Amino acid sequence: MQALVTGANRGLGLEVTKQLVDRGFAVWAGVRDAAKMPELGDRVSPLRLDVADPRSIARARAELDSLDVLVNNAAIIGAGDGPVLDCGVEAVRVQIETNAFGPWRLVCACADLLRASPRGRVVNVSSSAASLATMTDIGAAYLTSKLALNGMTRMLADALRDDGVLVNAVCPGWLDTEMGASAGPGGRPVSEGAAAVLWAATLPDNGPSGGFFEEGGRVVPW
Ligand code: NAP
Numbered sequence: 001m002q003a004l005v006t007g008a009n010r011g012l013g014l015e016v017t018k019q020l021v022d023r024g025f026a027v028w029a030g031v032r033d034a035a036k037m038p039e040l041g042d043r044v045s046p047l048r049l050d051v052a053d054p055r056s057i058a059r060a061r062a063e064l065d066s067l068d069v070l071v072n073n074a075a076i077i078g079a080g081d082g083p084v085l086d087c088g089v090e091a092v093r094v095q096i097e098t099n100a101f102g103p104w105r106l107v108c109a110c111a112d113l114l115r116a117s118p119r120g121r122v123v124n125v126s127s128s129a130a131s132l133a134t135m136t137d138i139g140a141a142y143l144t145s146k147l148a149l150n151g152m153t154r155m156l157a158d159a160l161r162d163d164g165v166l167v168n169a170v171c172p173g174w175l176d177t178e179m180g181a182s183a184g185p186g187g188r189p190v191s192e193g194a195a196a197v198l199w200a201a202t203l204p205d206n207g208p209s210g211g212f213f214e215e216g217g218r219v220v221p222w
Pocket residue numbers: 006007008009010011012013030031032033036049050051052053072073074075076098125126127128171172173174175176177178179180181187
């Protein structure tokens with residue numbers, strides 16, 4: 001089975017890559033800078049991929065001849081983000097470009113391969129902070145981008161349902177990564193955060209699609 005993980009060189013993406021290899025996957029490690037990707041053995045192949053750049057997505061897609069699992073993990077936070085009254089739409093636009101348009105473009109580019117797979121799975125790494133049920137004003141750009149990603153998860157799940165491709169959003173929880181540290185110390189280890197992603201990446205054929213989940217398949221309210 002062949003997987004592609006975006007933002008695979010550090011943080012959650014690196015851990016997910018390692019755990020997919022442990023489960024027997026070959027992994028395309030999507031990275032902006034191949035020099036930043038640690039050597040993980042012959043089942044991991046670095047793939048130059050900037051998800052905010054449509055030409056980079058097209059070039060990366062041209063390298064692939066099969067794909068079973070796509071993990072849309074790469075994302076950014078910060079850079080002008082802030083409360084909704086102060087943030088400004090330009091900061092929102094920048095984060096949407098990476099966090100929502102990137103995954104959207106990538107799924108579109110890879111849809112033919114996912115459809116051809118006997119077990120196509122798309123995992124959109126989102127955040128429970130973007131749950132409408134509990135949302136607070138902690139960062140308008142990031143939350144808006146993840147809201148868009150969640151909506152896209154529903155649409156893509158619908159679009160790919162008849163082909164057996166399961167598309168879900170997951171929240172890994174607050175993690176001890178570069179991004180997680182922007183909220184202060186105390187995030188949990190990536191080894192635990194990866195559990196929700198691995199769960200959605202390895203769902204059985206009768207598993208859910210179009211949902212929002214955390215570890216153990218627990219439902220996160222939209
Ligand atoms: P991180 O430590 O900041 O790592 C982000 C990764 O994304 C890096 O590999 C980075 O590559 C890559 N990336 C950023 N922009 C990219 C682009 N345009 N194209 C390709 N790669 C790009 O973040 P993380 O904590 O591991 O977060 C992983 C996922 O979990 C994200 O979707 C995040 O929103 C979600 N999440 C995280 C937390 C948390 O507490 N950390 C909580 C909930 C959800 P470079 O090294 O090149 O910058």
